[in-house]
Amino acid sequence: MSELRRDPITGRWVIISGDRRKEDFRSAGEALEEMDPCPFCPGNEELTPPEIIAYREEGSKPDKPGWWTRVFANKFPVLRIEGDLNRRGIGLFDLMDGIGAHEIIVETPDHTRSLVDLGDHELEKVFWAYRDRILDLRKDPRMKYVLIFKNHGRAAGARVPHAHSQLIALPVIPKAVQEELAGAGDYFRLKERCIFCDINRQELELQERLLLENKNFLAYVPFAARFPFEIWVIPKQHRSCFTGFTKEEMMDLARILRGALVRLSLTLGNPPFNYLLHGSPYLPATDKEAQRVEASYHWHLEIMPRLLRVAGFEWGTGFYINPVSPEKAAVQLRLGV
């Protein structure tokens, strides 16, 4: 059983999963691990835990081929769904059992395609799967936050080559999310406006960091980008949470994300990247808090190309050096060269 431990000084939570041997680090290679047979391929469904949801051809059966997007529990989860949190202290220290969910969202049945190769209708299904899992997990009162992220390429932490995203549901709100909520909340108290909406308006007006626009979404390089060629995808309308979508909005999201990833790939030659969905926490402690979060927070997707090794400086400080100006990055990404 893993543990969640709280740093007594900063309040940061860490998952201590605790069963990796040091030999595993020494042998960590540079290439993706091709498994034969690939457990994420159609026909090999018995190699994974049973599916939680899947979008599949009419008439096809669960845990059998015929799916386009398939979600199941991670076979080697860092957190487990069964049990109580069992919050406790050891002197100064706080910890709880490693309760949560850790799921895999396979994005396509085709082993050879990556996210950037998918059509808009295929991408759309991946997003509906994200939404469905968020809606389901919010029913569990132990969970405070659902992280959805993607690692593409070995340097971005991917291990299995078959295209997939991951979901981790947590019994705590991560520190970086708390900071976003606090910053957005402070701004709302001061201005009675959403800071993300204001940034959207300014980026549309200035144009210099804007990458793509459609009816419902914007993609731009953020003003204080931490990483070279970082891109944010964000709804134009104020939406605090990744849940209440129309079909049209979801298609627009698929289109703009594909546009951003294609430009990233053209400009940098299929670079390793991570993306992370920043939705609002979906279980605020009180109704009043829920109202404030709904008014002040604005969901978005952050795409972080992994072109640099992060050095000691960034690690210990949360302070980043970005050697490519966001304006120049936007010009290059727009041209796709």
Next chain:
Amino acid sequence: MSELRRDPITGRWVIISGDRRKEDFRSAGEALEEMDPCPFCPGNEELTPPEIIAYREEGSKPDKPGWWTRVFANKFPVLRIEGDLNRRGIGLFDLMDGIGAHEIIVETPDHTRSLVDLGDHELEKVFWAYRDRILDLRKDPRMKYVLIFKNHGRAAGARVPHAHSQLIALPVIPKAVQEELAGAGDYFRLKERCIFCDINRQELELQERLLLENKNFLAYVPFAARFPFEIWVIPKQHRSCFTGFTKEEMMDLARILRGALVRLSLTLGNPPFNYLLHGSPYLPATDKEAQRVEASYHWHLEIMPRLLRVAGFEWGTGFYINPVSPEKAAVQLRLGV
């Protein structure tokens, strides 16, 4: 001229240095770049900016051989010492000119030795150099914080193989440091005690994460370690700032750091690592703030082995997964196997 830009939502500052071409990322290799001749070697002093300080043999001349530890400005600095901050806004956004200092501390004249190979008296000189630079830079009222860090090995961000540390003086206090100060300050208000002193006592009592102890210092694996085999080195006596040392204390620091690095190297086979000096900010805004920081903060050195690729999860959240329990790591490090 680089810029410091502030993220409008979280308040995080980013250095935008802005002159790297995208081709530089594509060609980034896995090996350290051996330069011929090595600009950090004795005899090649004219290849670096003039030395700021050096500890050298009696009678030897500045910018000539005869030194044991040598400090000079980085030839390619991310921040520059000349000029004014020129704080300004663009609509919602805040920025200032990239003013600061970026220095290199060469740790040994011997090209073939790394920090772990140095004797205690050699290591001691490196630490005196850190202290001297901190004392000098605190005279500059534009500077708010001095970061001192080391990257060892390519995977930890090192580029030049000749052993060195780096110093970056900043006109802002990094977010992670602010969080430490805030957490330690909150604890002090509640308990009227330093939280680091309390943790030291508990680690000494429990012993299970303790690695090394001498008269003036402790080394242990922290309870909520973010990284496998992470180690903290911390003074036993309450000391807020990395400045007021006796000769005996400095030798004890050199001994315990060497002990920790030797065990890390024995256990993991010369792993890549970063270390980062967490001193108190040395220019608090008011006397009252200075008193509170002095009472509540406790300097320490954090050693972070770089065994894992950090995945998307950690990036966006400041939330870490550590697959080696701190207690098991301490057992292995104590045995050095």
